[in-house]
Amino acid sequence: MELLHYKVLVLALDPALKPVLGPFFVAERFEADWVRTVEKGAENLIKNHYDLVIGDLNLGHDKEGGLDLLKRLRVRDQNLPFVVIADQESLARSVEAINLGVAGFLKKPLNLAEIEETLRRAIRYHKSRFQKNQLVNYQMTNLYQAVIKSSEASSLKLLDTVDNLIELIYPEEYDSFPDLKMAIYEGLANAVEHGNLKNVNKNIFFQIHLKMDRILVQIKDEGAGFDAQKVTDTGEEAKHRGLGLIKHLMDEVSFNHKGNEINLLKLLASGPKG
CATH class of the missing domain: 3.40.50.2300 (Response regulator)
Structure with missing residues (x-):
């Protein structure tokens, strides 16, 4: 540090x-x-x-x-x-x-x-929080995708963009998503620090799908991955990558087989209004 x-x-x-x-x-x-x-x-x-x-x-x-x-x-x-x-x-x-x-x-x-x-x-x-860093290769509809570099500045800029997107899609429910934003922040930080080991030459692939009844998030790094099932089975989430907090915040959390991709699910009480 x-x-x-x-x-x-x-x-x-x-x-x-x-x-x-x-x-x-x-x-x-x-x-x-x-x-x-x-x-x-x-x-x-x-x-x-x-x-x-x-x-x-x-x-x-x-x-x-x-x-x-x-x-x-x-x-x-x-x-x-x-x-x-x-x-x-x-x-x-x-x-x-x-x-x-x-x-x-x-x-x-x-x-x-x-x-x-x-x-x-x-x-x-x-x-x-107000630093600007250019995002590359993204398109913004209800399915938003981005590829960012492994840096905290890039992650923070992406969080600002996601925050704006959530406010646009769910204007009346905007204040109901601090748990989702915290989980995304933790997931991006893990991808930078634990996945890509802060290698700025490696990318992070991000996707968020905003639906009427749920929000799906996918964060993937270019690292070696880890044995997510073993961590879960041994009850060590609190000691590895903040998984205990992420699982507490989300309705469902899963990983790919390699362990370098995390998928988050947040269920919505009702669809966006307006």
């Missing part, structure tokens, strides 16, 4: 988090403020400038947690990246967090590789 000189606010009570995150912040030159309550976190956000907020969803029974801090933050700032820490018990609330706008998830117990990848994505997404 490149050296980033950023200031981070962390809302957490779990004693197991600081020994993992703390040394990482020091190594990467992050300046971190730790708070134990939502009230203190909200106060700090008003007084200080932060480049990233990290919040544990579960601070204990009957206590406000990361979701409450995220709600307060979004009232005054729609853009500051917020990364959620979730355990199995609080994972079900992740969809509500996505609706409020989150830049990533960390699942307990924390994994150093996942921390590095998630925080880097969160900050780069925030920095690069």
